Amino acid sequence: MxxxxxxxxxxxxxxxxxxxxxxxxxxxxIIDADVLAREVVEPGTKGYRAIVAHFGPSVLVPASDTMPEAGPTGKGRPLNRPALGRQVFGDEPTARKNRAVLNGIVHPAVRRAMFFAAARAYFAGHxxxxxxxxxxxxxxxxxxxxxxxxxxxxxxxxxxxxxxxxxxxxxxxxxxxxxxxxxxxxxxxxxxxxxxxxxxxxxxxxxxxxxxxxxxxxxxxxxxxxxxxxxxxxxxxxxxxxxxxxxxxxxxxxxxxxxxxxxxxxxxxxxx
Ligand SMILES: CC(C)(COP(=O)(O)OP(=O)(O)OC[C@H]1O[C@@H](n2cnc3c(N)ncnc32)[C@H](O)[C@@H]1O)[C@@H](O)C(=O)NCCC(=O)NCCS
Ligand SMILES: Nc1ncnc2c1ncn2[C@@H]1O[C@H](COP(=O)(O)OP(=O)(O)OP(=O)(O)O)[C@@H](O)[C@H]1O
Incomplete structure (x- = not known):
């Protein structure tokens, strides 16, 4: 293949x-890394817990009338992606450092998910x-x-x-x-x-x-x-x-x- x-x-x-x-x-x-990168940081996943531990609750969607403190599924509030993006995108040393931390959390999980998706495509005869x-x-x-x-x-x-x-x-x-x-x-x-x-x-x-x-x-x-x-x-x-x-x-x-x-x-x- x-x-x-x-x-x-x-x-x-x-x-x-x-x-x-x-x-x-x-x-x-198509195996889309951006889609997998979202899946591996959904509330309740290991990736989600590692991100919250490093970046703190400021990178979560704020609690409100429509967003319960423990999130809609009880596993935590979803990531506030633009807020996290502001901490990791850019050229300054802090952004670079934060990006390296985020990459270190997300990329290995994405690579694993990609490997399994490619193996499935191979066995499906693509x-x-x-x-x-x-x-x-x-x-x-x-x-x-x-x-x-x-x-x-x-x-x-x-x-x-x-x-x-x-x-x-x-x-x-x-x-x-x-x-x-x-x-x-x-x-x-x-x-x-x-x-x-x-x-x-x-x-x-x-x-x-x-x-x-x-x-x-x-x-x-x-x-x-x-x-x-x-x-x-x-x-x-x-x-x-x-x-x-x-x-x-x-x-x-x-x-x-x-x-x-x-x-x-x-x-x-x-x-x-
Ligand atoms: C920082 C996050 C939460 C921002 O999410 P948001 O929905 O606002 O943006 P989105 O994911 O659509 O990314 C926007 C653009 O930035 C690029 N980008 C994303 N992450 C990175 C990164 N770590 N380094 C450089 N470019 C990146 C994307 O490929 C895309 O072109 C998100 O991009 C993220 O989790 N990034 C780390 C994971 C990653 O590297 N994903 C890329 C594919 S593996
Ligand atoms: N040839 C084109 N002519 C006009 N608009 C285009 C063309 N190619 C792409 N676009 C538009 O440009 C924008 C960016 O394209 P696209 O989303 O495919 O890029 P991308 O590389 O996947 O971006 P990202 O890395 O951010 O996910 C989209 O709104 C898309 O519709």
Missing amino acids: LLIGLTGSIATGKSTVSSLLSSPPYSLP RAVVLDVPLLFEGRLDRFCGTVMVVAVRDPKVQMQRLRARDEHLTEEDAENRVKSQGDVRVKAARCQARGGRGRGVVVWNDHGREELAMEVQRAMSEIEAASPSWWSLALLLCPPAAVVIGTWNFWQNVRTNRYWAKREERERAKL
């Missing part, structure tokens, strides 16, 4: 591309599955993917306009902090291209309208399908040992690409 890692930066169009990929003619199953993960590179999940697809915009203004139009509740400062909390999408696009051709890394450019985006997705999927045709996926499905060998080989290739990328970044930094 081909793991397609779908990533980008905030408001560059990942969800829009993911809904195209889940519809005909592609009809691919030839490919999309891992929709905003922090694919940062969480080093790209190492497990046969293909990485980055949804990117060349013009940062387009990204900010789309973010402000979609999330009207965000102030300009909130929006800027969120953009700064994620790596530059053009760097992610370059890193994706560094994985090499033959469908290993494909960039979907999304500066224009939705029709152009659909065409970009079609082009990217043709490249992926040419490199990993259906008969190949079926052969791997029927022969699990071969799937393990190919998976290990892919993993090793990806580790080598990441080492090359880390050295390249080090050289760039040394030049500055």
Whole structure:
């Protein structure tokens, strides 16, 4: 089964591309890290308890006439996501530190949930599955993917306009902090291209309208399908040992690409 890692930066169009990929003619199953990241911090979960222990009750929805002190289910009041967001998004040291703590709580739980969802897709006989993960590179999940697809915009203004139009509740400062909390999408696009051709890394450019985006997705999927045709996926499905060998080989290739990328970044930094 081909793991397609779908990533980008905030408001560059990942969800829009993911809904195209889940519809005909592609009809691919999607494992959405943002959805899982919400599930693993629902009241009553280990993640929820760890967040409240670290950040305190100020990151919970306040108690009110409609919100009981112990929450609607008795397991605690839900997280006040914008309030928690204000503590973790941004460039200042405190925000960075808080983000690292939150990531340390949420990411391992998300990775576990993803592993089980991918295993279910494999046993259901799917030839490919999309891992929709905003922090694919940062969480080093790209190492497990046969293909990485980055949804990117060349013009940062387009990204900010789309973010402000979609999330009207965000102030300009909130929006800027969120953009700064994620790596530059053009760097992610370059890193994706560094994985090499033959469908290993494909960039979907999304500066224009939705029709152009659909065409970009079609082009990217043709490249992926040419490199990993259906008969190949079926052969791997029927022969699990071969799937393990190919998976290990892919993993090793990806580790080598990441080492090359880390050295390249080090050289760039040394030049500055
Ligand atoms: C801080 C939280 C509560 C804010 O929730 P809110 O509903 O307001 O925003 P949402 O989750 O939709 O995120 C908005 C944007 O920020 C990005 N983002 C979320 N978490 C992070 C993070 N830790 N680092 C960088 N970007 C992030 C998202 O991918 C998205 O593009 C939430 O983002 C969270 O729990 N983040 C930690 C978990 C995480 O890393 N999720 C990303 C996928 S695993
Ligand atoms: N080509 C396009 N033309 C016009 N609007 C677009 C286009 N692509 C995406 N959008 C809009 O831009 C906004 C951001 O897109 P989307 O939600 O898909 O991004 P995202 O990368 O999933 O964001 P996030 O990381 O915040 O979840 C949405 O309102 C979406 O409808």
